[in-house]
Amino acid sequence: MSETDLFEPCEFNGLSLSNRIVMSPLTRTRADMDGNAGELQATYYAQRASAGLLITEATAVAPEGRGGDFIPGLWDDKHIDAWKLTTDAVHKKGGKIFCQLWHAGRLSHSSLNPDGGAPLAPSAMVQEGKVFAGGKFVDFEECRALTLEEMPMIVDQFAQAAKRAKAAGFDGVEVHGAHSYLLDAFLRDMTNKRDDAYGGSIENRARLLLEVMEAVVKVWGPDRTAVRLSPIGHAYGAWDSNPEPLFTYVVEQLNELKIGWLDMVEGDTGVSRDAEPSFDLQKLRRLFKGAFIANNLYDRDLALKARAENRADLIAFGRPFIGNPDLVERLKANAPLVDADRRAYYGGGAKGYTDFPAMGEGTAA
Numbered sequence: 001m002s003e004t005d006l007f008e009p010c011e012f013n014g015l016s017l018s019n020r021i022v023m024s025p026l027t028r029t030r031a032d033m034d035g036n037a038g039e040l041q042a043t044y045y046a047q048r049a050s051a052g053l054l055i056t057e058a059t060a061v062a063p064e065g066r067g068g069d070f071i072p073g074l075w076d077d078k079h080i081d082a083w084k085l086t087t088d089a090v091h092k093k094g095g096k097i098f099c100q101l102w103h104a105g106r107l108s109h110s111s112l113n114p115d116g117g118a119p120l121a122p123s124a125m126v127q128e129g130k131v132f133a134g135g136k137f138v139d140f141e142e143c144r145a146l147t148l149e150e151m152p153m154i155v156d157q158f159a160q161a162a163k164r165a166k167a168a169g170f171d172g173v174e175v176h177g178a179h180s181y182l183l184d185a186f187l188r189d190m191t192n193k194r195d196d197a198y199g200g201s202i203e204n205r206a207r208l209l210l211e212v213m214e215a216v217v218k219v220w221g222p223d224r225t226a227v228r229l230s231p232i233g234h235a236y237g238a239w240d241s242n243p244e245p246l247f248t249y250v251v252e253q254l255n256e257l258k259i260g261w262l263d264m265v266e267g268d269t270g271v272s273r274d275a276e277p278s279f280d281l282q283k284l285r286r287l288f289k290g291a292f293i294a295n296n297l298y299d300r301d302l303a304l305k306a307r308a309e310n311r312a313d314l315i316a317f318g319r320p321f322i323g324n325p326d327l328v329e330r331l332k333a334n335a336p337l338v339d340a341d342r343r344a345y346y347g348g349g350a351k352g353y354t355d356f357p358a359m360g361e362g363t364a365a
Contacts, residue, residue: 006307006315007332010052012291013223013260015171017052017096017314020307021328022263022293024318025055025100025174025228027071029132029346030353035060035073036082042089043354047325049095052314055174055226055263056086058102058181061161064113064120065182067104068132070347074099074161080168087169098172098226098261099165101158101216105182106143106191107236109133119143120150122186123193127236132346148196151208154182159215172224175209175216178265179235183209187250188240202249210253217257226261226293227254231284232275233268244279248287255289263293263316273297282311300331326358335359 007019028044031037045054060066060073073079083099090097106121111134113119118141127140146154158175165173177183185191186208192199198207209227217225231247233239240246254262266281267273273296285292294312303315321327323340330337344352 006303007328010313012313015053015096015224018050018094019052019328020314021051021053021303021331022295022314022316023048023051023054023321023327024263024295024316025057025176026318026322027057027067027346028353029068029070030348031070031072033069035063035066035071035075035079037072037079037086038082039085040350040354041072041083042085043350045086045097046089046093046095047354047356048321048327049090049093049097050326050328051095051321052328054090054095054097055316056097056099058100058104058176059161059165061101061103061157064108064115064117065103065105065157066112067102067107067181068109068112069135074101074164074168075157077164080164083165083168083170087171091169096171098174098224099168099170100174100176100228101161101165102176103154103157103182105180105185107131107140107181109138110141111138117144120146120182122146122191122199125191129236145194148198151198151211154208155211155215158212159219162216162219166219172226172261173216173220174226174228174261174263175212176228177209178228178230179233179269180238183212184230185238187246188238189242190238190240202246205246206250206253209250210257213254213257213259217259222258222290223260225259226263227259228263228265228295230265230269231281232278233265234275235269239275239277241277243277244283247284251284251287255287258290260290261293262288262290263295264312266294266296269296285311300334303331323356325356330359333359
């Protein structure tokens with residue numbers, strides 16, 4: 001194996017990719033308040049279509065599943081044509097794109113719920129911190145525990161969003177099971193204090209995620225279904241007291257479902273590649289039978305090393321894609337990268353979003 005195969009065409013699960021570089025989901029909050037993506041998103045993703053695989057920003061499966069204002073969605077049929085602008089634009093450039101399906105759970109806000117209800121979680125609690133909702137930063141609210149009778153509703157929301165993603169022309173979907181959002185919150189004993197069929201044992205805590213995965217597989221088939229996990233992440237101050245047996249079980253069950261892609265966040269997303277309590281995530285790499293995507297704070301050297309040592313099948317890059325629409329070409333040429341102004345990460349229009357030039361095209365306005 002040559003480390004340069006990072007830039008060479010490959011095929012996984014019957015999907016031909018132009019290289020092994022994945023564009024990681026990046027929240028950019030530029031949809032409208034009804035959850036519609038548009039021409040702006042189509043331009044943004046098409047500019048980055050030289051990545052082997054694009055994965056969209058987190059896309060809410062329900063309005064109350066949004067983690068703030070201006071988040072795109074797939075909870076309504078009207079979102080199908082909105083997203084089709086993006087998939088058509090990416091495919092025209094020869095790219096492949098998955099949609100990440102997401103429910104923010106307790107990290108949402110009542111102002112985003114059409115019924116005004118409290119955010120949803122495995123167990124009632126109050127999350128420290130703030131969320132951007134209603135045009136301003138507001139404190140997280142006390143969330144309420146989902147009832148047993150509501151679990152099928154959550155599963156169906158993911159299934160219906162998966163159907164809409166297929167109608168919108170995506171090449172597959174990724175279920176967001178990381179970073180303390182709803183599905184991940186059920187996994188972790190710090191946020192899941194239930195004593196029913198969805199709490200307590202590892203098998204019970206993993207139940208909702210696996211029910212969602214099974215429902216999505218019925219729509220897409222396992223080859224076009226991915227999941228994101230963050231076994232040792234501490235997003236929003238939450239973790240599991242014993243993550244190794246938990247996530248070993250989860251990956252074993254993903255194998256039973258023949259899930260095609262595992263997007264593995266190594267450490268705390270965007271913060272560090274190490275976290276405690278910890279374990280060797282290569283155990284999960286060896287265990288998982290599908291395509292393994294290594295994710296979190298990769299640069300060129302680390303990505304090349306990971307491929308040379310066969311530590312992952314594909315390598316995901318996140319923030320570098322913001323200021324470098326032609327990131328693949330820049331990495332291949334070992335060219336300097338643009339460090340995008342963080343003030344432009346979230347919200348606004350084209351500035352700081354689609355105005356970053358490729359190499360040789362001048363500078364962003």
